[in-house]
Amino acid sequence: MRKFLLSTAAVGLIAVPAVAEVSDGKVKIGILNDQSGVYADFGGKYSFEAAKMAVEDFGGTVLDAPIEVISADHQNKPDVASNIARQWYDTEQVDSIMELTTSSVALAVQALSVEAKKITLTTGAATTELTGPQCSPYGFHWAYDTHALAVGTGGALVEEGGDSWYFLTADYAFGYSLEEQTSAFVTEKGGTVLGAVRHPLATTDYSSFLLQAQASGAKVIGLANAGMDTQNAIKQASEFGITQGGQKLAALLFTLAEVHGLGAEAAQGLNLTESFYWNRNEASAEFGNRFKERTGVMPNMIHAATYSGVLQYLKAIEAAGTDETEAVAAKMHEMPVDDFFANGASVGANGRLFSDVYLMEVKAPDQITEEWDYYNVLATIPGDQAYLAPADSGCPLVQ
Structure with missing residues (x-):
């Protein structure tokens, strides 16, 4: 009987899949951008809405954990952005920061996020430094660059x-x-x-x-x-x-x-x-019309890319079975990106999304x-x- 029980226990250990892991019981995404200055329409509150749309379309949860999206205005100031990012990481359990309009802001937050071991996904800044000399193992650049x-x-x-x-x-x-x-x-x-x-x-x-x-x-x-x-x-x-x-x-x-x-x-x-x-095509028009119904404006590439980036991040968490940064970043590099924004695209070793x-x-x-x-x-x-x-x-x- 003892041998049977040990044998059964061993089989059980092999057969039961690993339990999915989500830190703090939720996945929290921060949209950090200019919401009151020269780039307020460029990204601003509309990128925040795009991120929320992606979460809703994904189903509102990942690995049975709720998904939360918050936002803040960095006023195009790297020091303000860095202070917000530190607070989000240290006290508000933010797992990833996205959008990051303004190159100087994006570079500052991406560098800080390497130290914090957190993922950034930039859609609002243009500099190639983000995926060049100042690239990050946890940094990704969607939408466009210079x-x-x-x-x-x-x-x-x-x-x-x-x-x-x-x-x-x-x-x-x-x-x-x-x-x-x-x-x-x-x-x-x-x-x-x-x-x-x-x-x-x-x-x-x-x-x-x-x-x-x-x-x-x-x-x-x-x-x-x-x-x-x-x-x-x-x-x-x-x-x-x-x-x-x-x-x-x-x-x-x-x-x-x-x-x-x-x-x-x-x-x-x-x-x-x-x-x-x-x-441009049926898929982009379908998203555009849904976005306009929600916000009153048609999306530009920053808004569409923010939706795409949030969605891909959530897919990567699901595929990794955890929101742990190393595992999710590996999936982000590995998985193709295939949506209305980027059809059959891939992510390079430097974090750059290669889309048309x-x-x-x-x-x-x-x-x-x-x-x-x-x-x-x-x-x-x-x-x-x-x-x-x-x-x-x-x-x-x-x-």
Whole structure:
């Protein structure tokens, strides 16, 4: 009898699967971004709603544990963002921080999260440093980066004849990186860069900067900025008659939210690059319409990518059978990403999502047949062409 019981116990130990593990009895995701400044429409409260949509669509629980999403405004200040992240990790049991608009913020929080051994998933910042020299074993970069924007807008416009450029550049890490990488593609394609001028973040008067760009005689004025900065620059360029004089504006980081805020009349003819457009196919339209019904606006690539990133994170927890960071990060690298945002995409060893990006042109007002239908998709750029290969990224984690 004793031998039988021991034998039965052994069989039981082998047959019973490992118990799923979720720390603190819940999975908690923090959406940290700009909710009151120049990037408030770019991501802001709409990214928070996208994250909540993903949780609801996933079912509200993972491994039988509830999923909670919280948010905070980092005011585009790395020190504020770092303080919030520390509080979230130390006292509020946050497991992952996402969105992270503004490159300086994203770099600061990603670095802090390495020490805390927590996952970050950036959708709102652009710098390639996140998956390059400052990459993290727990850091992931969805949506876009400065390299993809430079390939999409910079390379394409030179091929169409826009072979001389002058830059209006936001005076911080994101702007420098975008100007540098776009300049490299312009010259690689045979174009020339005639100069650049730097402007402070959230400035309101672009007159002196635009006059310098106009005087350069460049065929293309590259706006290496984002959000309200780009909107204001475009509005004032129209007032100065710059585009009417034959120069073309290239918005190197501009999304559907900003086009809508600016209006088709002012934005028509503008070239830009996004990794998502709601009216591109049936799946993207289905998400877009659900998002608009919930928020009153159509999603841009930041909102769509935040949904995609949250969903993939939850799938990785489910696949790993735990929310332990090492195990989840391994699954994030291993699993394909296949949703309306990224179809059949993969994550590189440096944490970069390799999904397609699209070169867009803003339609003239008389071409728009329904609300929010602002874009003509001019070209699709495959992910492996849009983004730096992990081996070329400078990420020290890549063998």
